[in-house]
Amino acid sequence: MAFINYSSREIQLKIVYYGAALCGKTTNLVTLHKQITHAQKGELVSLATDADRTLFFDFLSLNTRTLPGFTTRFQLYTVPGQAIYNTTRQLVLKGVDGIVFVVDSHWEKMADNVESFANLQENLIENHLSLVQIPYVLQYNKRDIPNAAPVNYLEYTFNNRANRALAFEGVAATGLGVLETLNAAARLLLAKYSKTPNANVTGLAQANPTVAVPPPVDDPRVKAEAV
Ligand SMILES: Nc1nc2c(ncn2[C@@H]2O[C@H](COP(=O)(O)OP(=O)(O)OP(=O)(O)O)[C@@H](O)[C@H]2O)c(=O)[nH]1
Ligand SMILES: [Mg+2]
Numbered sequence: 001m002a003f004i005n006y007s008s009r010e011i012q013l014k015i016v017y018y019g020a021a022l023c024g025k026t027t028n029l030v031t032l033h034k035q036i037t038h039a040q041k042g043e044l045v046s047l048a049t050d051a052d053r054t055l056f057f058d059f060l061s062l063n064t065r066t067l068p069g070f071t072t073r074f075q076l077y078t079v080p081g082q083a084i085y086n087t088t089r090q091l092v093l094k095g096v097d098g099i100v101f102v103v104d105s106h107w108e109k110m111a112d113n114v115e116s117f118a119n120l121q122e123n124l125i126e127n128h129l130s131l132v133q134i135p136y137v138l139q140y141n142k143r144d145i146p147n148a149a150p151v152n153y154l155e156y157t158f159n160n161r162a163n164r165a166l167a168f169e170g171v172a173a174t175g176l177g178v179l180e181t182l183n184a185a186a187r188l189l190l191a192k193y194s195k196t197p198n199a200n201v202t203g204l205a206q207a208n209p210t211v212a213v214p215p216p217v218d219d220p221r222v223k224a225e226a227v
Contacts, residue, residue, distance in 0.1 A: 002193055003095075009069060010071045011070050011072045012073045012075055013189050014096050014098070015076050015096075015098045015099070015100060015182070016092055016100070017078040017102055018089070018099055019101055019102035019103065019104070019116050019141075020104055021080075022109075023103065023104035023113070024104065024141040024142060024170075025058075025078040025081065026052070027141075028102065028170075028181070028182075029060045031173070031178045032060060032062075032182060034175075035178065036062060040062055041061070042063075046058045046059075054078055054079070054080040055080055056088055057077050058076075058077065059077055061074070062076065076182070077092050079092045079093070081116065089123055093123050096127070098134065098135045098185045098186075099136035099137075099185070100136070100185050101117060101136055101139070102139045102170075102172075103141060103158055105142045106145060106148070106149070107147055107148075107149050135192055136188075137188065138154075138166070140167060143171050143176070143177075168180050
C-alpha cells in the first residue's frame with residue numbers, strides 16, 4: 001500500500017522482486033545499484049546471506065522526482081527464492097505495491113519457475129492481495145545462457161492470459177533489460193496511483209509516469225540534473 005507522508009512530501013512505493021531460487025533477483029538489485037546515479041539511491045542492504053543465497057531479503061531505496069512537489073521513493077525488495085523460506089516471502093510481500101517476477105530462462109528451471117509463480121499467487125492471497133490488483137511485470141532473465149528456453153515458450157507459460165503483463169528479456173548479470181524492467185513496474189504504479197481518486201496528492205494527476213526511474217549514471221541528462 002503506497003505510503004504518503006505529507007510533511008516530508010514523500011510517496012513510498014514498494015516493489016518486490018519475486019522468483020525461483022537463483023533466478024537472478026539479487027543480481028537485478030546489485031546491477032541497479034551500480035547503474036543508478038549516486039544522488040538517487042540509498043545503500044544496497046542485503047540482510048543475511050549464505051554463500052550469496054538470500055536468507056531474508058535485499059533492499060534498495062531509489063528517490064525520483066516524478067510527481068511535482070513530491071519525492072517518490074521506490075523501495076525495492078527481493079525475496080529468498082529457496083523453498084524453505086516461505087514465511088519470509090510472505091512477510092516481504094506485506095504492503096507490496098508492485099511486483100517484478102523474474103523467470104530463469106534455463107530449461108531445467110521451468111518447474112521451479114512455475115512453482116514460484118504459483119507460490120507468489122498463494123502468498124498474495126495470504127496477504128489478501130492478488131495479481132489482479134497488484135501491478136506486475138515479468139523479466140525473462142539469463143537470456144545469455146546457451147540453453148535458454150525460447151521467449152514464446154516463456155510467454156505461453158507465464159503470460160498466457162487476456163490481460164497480458166509487460167515482459168522484458170534480461171541479462172541481469174550485465175544489466176540488459178534491468179532498468180527497463182524496473183521502469184515498467186514504476187510506470188504501472190504511478191499510473192495506478194495517479195488514477196486513484198482519493199489519493200489526494202497535489203499534482204498526482206499531472207504525474208508523468210514516463211520518467212519514473214532515471215537513466216543510468218553515464219547518461220548526460222542525469223549528470224545535468226544531479227546536484
Ligand atoms: N548467465 C547469467 N547468470 C546470471 C544472470 N543473472 C544472475 N545470474 C547468476 O545467477 C546466480 C544467482 O543469482 P542471484 O541474483 O543470487 O539469484 P537470486 O534469485 O537472488 O537467488 P536466491 O537469493 O537464492 O533466491 C548468480 O551466480 C548470478 O551471477 C544472468 O542474466 N545470466
Ligand atoms: Mg537473492
